[in-house]
Structure formats: structure tokens, C-alpha cells
Amino acid sequence: MQREWLQVYFIMGSNNTAQDPLVVLEEALKGGITCFQFREKGKDALQGSAKKQLAQQMQKLCQQYRVPFFINDDVNLAIEMGADGVHVGQDDMSIARVREIVPADCVIGVSATNLEEAVQAHKDGADYIGVGPIFGTNTKEDAKQPIGTDGLCRIRKQVGTLPIVAIGGIKLRHVISLRKAGADGVSIITAISQAEKPQLMANTFWDYNQYYS
Secondary structure, eight states: OOGGGGTEEEEEOGGGOSSOHHHHHHHHHHHTOSEEEEOOOSTTOOOHHHHHHHHHHHHHHHHHTTOOEEEESOHHHHHHHTOSEEEEOTTSSOHHHHHHHSOTTOEEEEEESSHHHHHHHHHHTOSEEEEOOSSOOSSOTTOOOOOHHHHHHHHHHHHTTOOEEEOSSOOGGGHHHHHHTTOSEEEESHHHHTOSSHHHHHHHHHHHHHHHO
16 A cells, blocks of 8 residues: 555544535545545444445546545455455454455555554554544544554554554644654544535645645
């Protein structure tokens, strides 16, 4: 995978916005997001054919803008759709098992909430790790204790050059400090999905990353 994909890593499901999620995604794509993860989980999340249909529509948009399309957790759907990547959590399918069944060019990302999990993900062969929550967040009902910028620094020192994307309660004001702490980019959900102007917000996140780079 390309490390630059992680710079502005947007995550969204239908229940993360009060607007039409397809409109929000296209606005974010126009604004310069560098990767998109379809995460359809939690209260009022779509199921079955409705979930698959939305995923297909979102993938088509990402392909139109030439932005990588990842799927959270649902490995079978990722394989069926030919997604560019799949992201799994600590309680989802193991990296080894995912590697066995996905195409060789499918990117595998793993969530790590602490140093031990990050080191293990590195050993297991993850293509990148999503580190966090960095700050407090209400998006995930089962979110762990925030690790802060210091926690991110410690993980970076232990995993070498493995690509890292920071996640959890991230706002624009955090971007520079997180990049300095070792993140290759930031994952954003509500900062874009609930923004009044998603395109402008995405573009500002992109600008901040370019400023650091």
C-alpha cells in the first residue's frame, strides 16, 4: 500500500450523518480525502442487501475519484466487491486468517488500542495499524481509554516504519501534533460526516497534512 493513502482517511456509515451519506462522501472526495473506509456498524446500521447496495454505491464513487475503498470488518463483503482493503479490530477475524482468504493485493489494516496490540499486529503482518482512540470519542460505543499523543509516540518507536493512522476524537487542531508524533495521517469520522460543509472540512484536513509534509 502507499503510505500517502493514510493522510486523510475518512470513515463513515449511513448512521454517522444526518445527510445523504453518498452526498457527504462525494463532497469529501472532492475535498481531497486520500482513503475511505465503509464502516456500517452500531445503532440503526443497514443490514443485508441494503448494506451491500450502499457499499457498492460508495465504492463506485471512490473509483470515480481514484481513492482507495476499504471495508470495515466484513471480510466476505470486501472479497465479493473486490475492495482495495479491509480493516479488522481486535475482536474480528485474525490477520493470518484474513491473509489466507483475501487477494494478495488487498490491504489489511488492524486497530490497536495499546502498545502490546500494535506490536502484535506488526508481527502478524498488518499493512498498517489504526492507533487509538487518541482522544475521547462518542462514535464507538465500546471505545477504549484514550492513549493520547504520548501513546502514539511509544507505538511509533516500537513498530518502526509500519504505516500508522491515528484515530479517535481528532479535530483539525490535532493534525500537526499527531503527524509530529509519528502518524502518517489521521482518521476522521464525525469531523467530516457531521460538518456543515464536508468538502471544505476535508480540504482543510488535506491542507494541514500538506503543510506538515
